[in-house]
Amino acid sequence: MTSRWLSPTEDRAWRGYRRMFTLLESQLARDLAKQSDLSMADYTVLSNLAEAEGRKSRVTALADQVQWSQSRLSHQISRMEKRGLVSRSQTPDDGRGALIVLTRTGLRSIAGATPGHMASVRKHLIDLLSPDELTTVSEMAERVVDHLSSEQ
Amino acid sequence: MTSRWLSPTEDRAWRGYRRMFTLLESQLARDLAKQSDLSMADYTVLSNLAEAEGRKSRVTALADQVQWSQSRLSHQISRMEKRGLVSRSQTPDDGRGALIVLTRTGLRSIAGATPGHMASVRKHLIDLLSPDELTTVSEMAERVVDHLSSEQ
């Protein structure tokens, strides 16, 4: 079915990509869940917050950064707030605002999970690729992201 | 945080990959939803069934093919069954069995959705990559998939 629309080379790349990312995603999630009490979504939020200055971020800024919808992030934050990983506070300047702040618990959690997660990323992806391939991935990704960001 | 664990080159590739696939996934899903009444999950099931011989497949076989858990597929099938896209029937040989069969409605649906979806895949990914890059993607994907499949 698919092959009528893509050349054999294209089809192979497209199917390969899909299989890879489906498998990789679930493997990373499983590894992470085994080694911590975090989901991939939790990890994404926490690691971005940990990198942010002051370990806090506006909702929209963080949503942009991780390429999530604002709604998705808001729901995620609500759940994480209940577990004590992050907290919300008012912004000083903008009354509509909402600052997401990494809590002490959240920091401990992400710090504990990072080594294992990074080892997992290495093992299942990074270490399987040559330096040239890594460069190619970066270039492709940036091109595709630019294209999609300029879309609409 | 991340950068302590990956070299700059590795980090760039990893972050790029994540951003790309997050964005790509949601763009494709949006396009598909706009042009049809199918989700990406629906599309995956239907297109694989359409390619299968007899346009039917055992649950486990299909789950393996699309790299889903059996449970996920079973739930998905239940929902699609309600909408008339597929139906379940008994296997002749194995009493435990379950054959998922593509219905006439399902076939019409996937046939209608494919051109638009493929155009979307082209536009947002395939046409942005050079032939060399496509080959690299295939090679990388196959390597990673092999690695992950041999895991446990």
Added chain:
DNA sequence: CATCTTTACATGACATATCATATAGAAGGA
């Protein structure tokens, strides 16, 4: 400054995914 528009965020309803478990038939002995 009264009104309109935009921006930032939250929320409810619903679709989807995951994990643990239940059920029933198949298979392989003792």
Added chain:
DNA sequence: TCCTTCTATATGATATGTCATGTAAAGATG
């Protein structure tokens, strides 16, 4: 055959994601 174990599948509970919409503050305009 009876029993144990394995395999194929379904399902309930719960976590997660999406879309549409609501609320309130900020900004713009007459």
